[in-house]
Amino acid sequence: MAIDVKNLNYYYGDFPALKNLTFSVTKGDFFIIIGPNGSGKTTLMKIIAGILKLQKGRLEILDCPIESYARKTLAQTIAFVPQLTQLDFPFSVKEVVLMGRSPYLGMLGLEQEKDLTIAKQALTFTDVEHLAHRKLDQLSGGEQQRVFIAKAICQEPEIMLLDEPTSSLDLAHQTRLMDLMEKLKNEKGITVVMVSHDVNLAAMYGDRLLLLNKGQIVHLGRPEDVLTYQTLEQTYGCTLLVDKSPLGKIPRVTPVPQKYMSVDIKDR
């Protein structure tokens, strides 16, 4: 198992953010965590990333308890891509991507020829090689996101975690990024775990989806099993239309606005 979670609880003060979660992620899976705002998605991701400390329960990464990992070893195993961040000082794309090698280097992070090669390959893989000498703050959101993924690839991780990577991207960049993650999974065998608000993207790319609500698991399974209108309406508390996408046997979710409530939909 890439990730194995048993009876995981997490509290912010007295407030329970995660309640008794038990699930596992198979190696090489494209695993997407979905759920309403405040359902605990990001908290869960931060615990797996080692940002938040495990409070109660067990968490194993590649069959070893997360507490048994040294910081740098964990950074060589799991790479984390946060939501688009504003960098205060303008590093170049090359500098940012090379920073991904720091878990393998000494305190001063002096890179060898080998690290430059890995960085170059990562830039090519995410298709930002031509931007190598640009400053990060001159790039568009989609380009920045691909740079941070290249940085994560440089960590040569087994597992890549992404926190809502598509939330500020346009349609073209959304699919481009998701295609890239699929390629990462297929060509490098990396387990991809992603938090997403976009259930339709999740349906099209996820091998398995984890639906969270109020810190508990509502459903875990293949997209067509998780994304049913009964489950989703109950979880999100709004009227939804779930039908089949013309692209294949994947479900398609459409939220129904108030003014269309009276439209008669035969086959929900």
Added chain:
Amino acid sequence: MNTQTPSLLKRLLFISLSLMLVLLIAMFLGLSMGSTQTGIHAFLQNLTGTGPSDSMLNTIIWQIRFPRILLATMVGAALSLGGLVFQALLRNPLAEPYILGISGGSAIGAIIGILMGFSRFPGVSFSAFAGSIATLLLILVMSSGQTILKKDALLLSGVMVNAFCAAIIMFLISLTHDSRLHNIIFWLMGDLSMVDIGHVGILAAILFPCFILIFWFSNSMNLLLMGKEMAQTMGVNIRAVTVILLVTTSFMVSATVSYCGLVGFIGLVVPHLLRLLFGPDHRVLVPACVLGGGAYLVFCDVLARVLPKQGEMPAGVITAMIGAPLFIYLLKRTRR
């Protein structure tokens, strides 16, 4: 990605050597110029031993100017480096070495020392140092627990401590009427005079290990700039790095402040200037700040000694007079 970009070590060497040269030029100017009209020619003659032997000139150059220049180098280096570290640690471009209340605390200490009639060294130095260490401890206690990692909490605590101290300083000044007032004002503006070579040696012994330790954490500072969460998932122990850098830097700045009072602006301007020149990599910026900051203060001190017709003014006046317009110019240029 082309492989022609010079490797980090080559860049580091090139930048360090260039700035070393700038520093040597500044030191040369500092040794040869001053309120007594000696001039470069006389200095060169003294240096090479070709001129008429002049014990007066000898004394001026080697017992007054030389320790003063060494002090200016170290103070400039420490303050610039302090600004650099705090700008990275607090992720705030306006941070400067005094921002966590060190200026306020040490000023109260120094003023009390002056009012009690202590000698400049070690009495006032010691009371200033005690004052700044006391504020550092206060800040650490106030921000203990999780808050130390919340950058704005730390920043605001520092600003508040400084504001509180400013009130006490004004109160103490308002009570003082005699010649001690002049001493207090000079201290608050930063004053590099009145040192001998032995005192400079002590300061060097304190600062040098701090420089090395900060350089050791320079790559961690790079990673911290990517955001705390990202740094953490790249193997950085952010709590340890934050505390070590905070304490080391504050200690270093406290030591310099206790020698020469509050030399302003240099810690804000020099890191920005060097960042514009050499980019944001702290592995380059740490040595650049030590050498460049040193050169900047030596140069400002030369102006402070040469410009007034009579006597001299505190170097802190010049650093701000050059530094403030330069900073505004740079800010406007980078915004474009």
